[in-house]
Amino acid sequence: MKKNIKNSIWTMAITIASFVMPLAACSSDDDGVSMRTEDSLQEETRLFARGYCTLPTGLSEGDAYEVFTEDDIEWFDVNTRELRFHAMEEPLYEKLRLLSGVEFRLGDQKLFSGSTFVGLICSQVFNDLVLCCGKIEDGEVIDSNRYYLYDCYPNTPQFLNDEQVKTNRAKRANQWETFTKYLESKGKLKK
Numbered sequence: 218m219k220k221n222i223k224n225s226i227w228t229m230a231i232t233i234a235s236f237v238m239p240l241a242a243c244s245s246d247d248d249g250v251s252m253r254t255e256d257s258l259q260e261e262t263r264l265f266a267r268g269y270c271t272l273p274t275g276l277s278e279g280d281a282y283e284v285f286t287e288d289d290i291e292w293f294d295v296n297t298r299e300l301r302f303h304a305m306e307e308p309l310y311e312k313l314r315l316l317s318g319v320e321f322r323l324g325d326q327k328l329f330s331g332s333t334f335v336g337l338i339c340s341q342v343f344n345d346l347v348l349c350c351g352k353i354e355d356g357e358v359i360d361s362n363r364y365y366l367y368d369c370y371p372n373t374p375q376f377l378n379d380e381q382v383k384t385n386r387a388k389r390a391n392q393w394e395t396f397t398k399y400l401e402s403k404g405k406l407k408k
Contacts, residue, residue: 262324263287264399266348268334269318281320284312293366293400294407300348300364309364310350315339319348323399328392335370337361343370344381346389 264287270280291301302309313319313334321329329346337351337358347370352360365372369382376382400406 262399264290264321264323264328264396264403267320267322268313269320270314282312284309284319287400287403287405290400290405292405292407293397295397296408298365298367299352299360300366302364308362310336310362313348316341321396323395326395328396329389333370339370341370342376344376344379345369345385 266284266286267281268284269282285302285305289302289305291303293300315334315336316339317334319329319332319334320327321332332346332348333343335341335343335347335349337349337353345368347367349365349367349370349372350362351358352363352365353371368386369376369379397406
């Protein structure tokens with residue numbers, strides 16, 4: 218009797234494993250992140266950003282191209298929202314055209330999509346995340362060759378307190394937390 222119970226348990230364990238193992242190898246259609254062990258996911262996961270065309274240019278609308286990876290990032294300051302880069306062969310402002318879309322990804326997972334690359338000469342208003350080249354403080358241009366991740370553009374109290382900006386900020390709160398925790402795990406987060 219004990220031998221039959223042991224055989225039944227082993228048979229059940231093998232049956233369950235034969236169903237679970239193929240499922241673990243499949244990727245989820247919802248978020249594009251495949252099911253892997255945490256260790257292998259950390260080895261394969263890298264932060265990077267892609268640019269894509271939103272205006273008629275030499276590229277087709279929607280064509281994506283890599284603009285930077287986590288290796289290019291020196292640090293991110295959570296207080297000023299500055300994203301500091303190491304010296305790049307081609308400066309970021311040359312890789313990205315103004316008003317290009319920017320998509321931040323962590324491996325297969327989209328963190329921020331629909332972001333826009335703007336400069337201080339931009340006269341448009343954006344109520345969602347922007348990667349801004351330059352900063353204006355007290356009406357004066359400072360840090361014209363630095364990059365900031367702002368919740369909106371212009372990044373002024375008038376626009377920061379807009380209901381749509383607040384809603385968009387709340388929608389990406391989980392992704393923002395993932396972004397900052399990942400950079401912190403890489404020693405690239407300033408507080």
